[in-house]
Amino acid sequence: MSVTTHSNLPHSNLSAEDAAALRAIPLFAKLSDRAVALLGGVAIVRPVTRGTTLFLQDEPADRFFVLLDGWVKLFRLTRDGAEAVVHVIGPAESFAEAAMFADGKFPVCAEAVTDARVMTLTAEGFARCLREDDRIAFGMLGSLSVRLRHLVTQIEQLQVQPAPQRVAAFLLRVCPPGEGGASFQLPFDKALIARRLGMQPETLSRALAKLRAAGVDTQGLTVTVADRAALRELAEAADDE
């Protein structure tokens, strides 16, 4: 059946409102109108009533979902048959895409806890769109990469470890592999090292001075470590905090 449209965009199953909801998902934020229409052509939108099971744990993850409206719980079944709710998905959130992209199984069950409207995208339909338009993969990889960078920065800011620990971890990274003592050159100047570690140069100097107690001696760019194990212990202690 041929469909007459007023534009040269592919035929989409989505209303303008649902297309906007798709684009509100970070994964799809960067897609062109044409890409959204292509995805809309393979998407299935359906209303489900409260209590509807969307998928079961361990089923092949051959599709993923965008919740347009309503709430869906994700849960595991424990050995004794009880439900352990892992997450509750709200309006304008996607779910199960990680399982689908990884070509795996659904790690949880999904059940609507209210009446809901659900958009389903199958792996097969999705792959067809990717083949149709190169820019879809680029757009999605772009959105995810940008988001990842922001989150990594945010975590670094939230998780600020004491300067001596951060310097210890850096020294271990540039230290030649092996056990026991070592002497090596810093790969570049201290101002840049401070920048890499997100600290002021004075903070780096103070941290290096404190590391002397752990057997680390610094003369210019030459570092002498009495025992890598002591340095490792110091660096790893921070990870546990």
Next chain:
Amino acid sequence: MSVTTHSNLPHSNLSAEDAAALRAIPLFAKLSDRAVALLGGVAIVRPVTRGTTLFLQDEPADRFFVLLDGWVKLFRLTRDGAEAVVHVIGPAESFAEAAMFADGKFPVCAEAVTDARVMTLTAEGFARCLREDDRIAFGMLGSLSVRLRHLVTQIEQLQVQPAPQRVAAFLLRVCPPGEGGASFQLPFDKALIARRLGMQPETLSRALAKLRAAGVDTQGLTVTVADRAALRELAEAADDE
């Protein structure tokens, strides 16, 4: 020129060691041997000496990089021509992929601060690989999605806001839009709301009790809000912290 290989994998420009380095990058962690070989066929590996400029700010981002060895600084030029170092990239890290996928310009300059070995992947070569093998896009989207989920969870755990703030934000999300007072039903039971908000049911009860001071009254699943603005203020105060 035809290349004789001992397997049916595509011809790759990468040594086994460089291929392993590629796979150590989270973006490429899930790729098949064939996909890595395909990317290896379009990748260019070259040694660069200290001080080499890899790209300039505002150039079209038509390629991205994996640093196999050495260190590279990313910096902006300030108005008065000074360098503001944004990041220092180390061995086995990728950079500029977000700019390339977003089809934009390099937001910074990149210069090797030590002798280095750099793998370059052009947008064009990369797109050719994606067309050749569907699973590459899926694998990369899978890796990024999984990583994103972990980071979001990690941030939620690091950034734990006081329970009343989190409950206020949730109530605003399920409250009908508008200004002033409102009365509405919670979309699902309190045990599940507590799960969504990552708190114990008792903590949710205590938080709801505390919200009474902000004009929020809860009877069973019915919530009455005296003034949405007061609730919004409470929820947003947490965001600023």
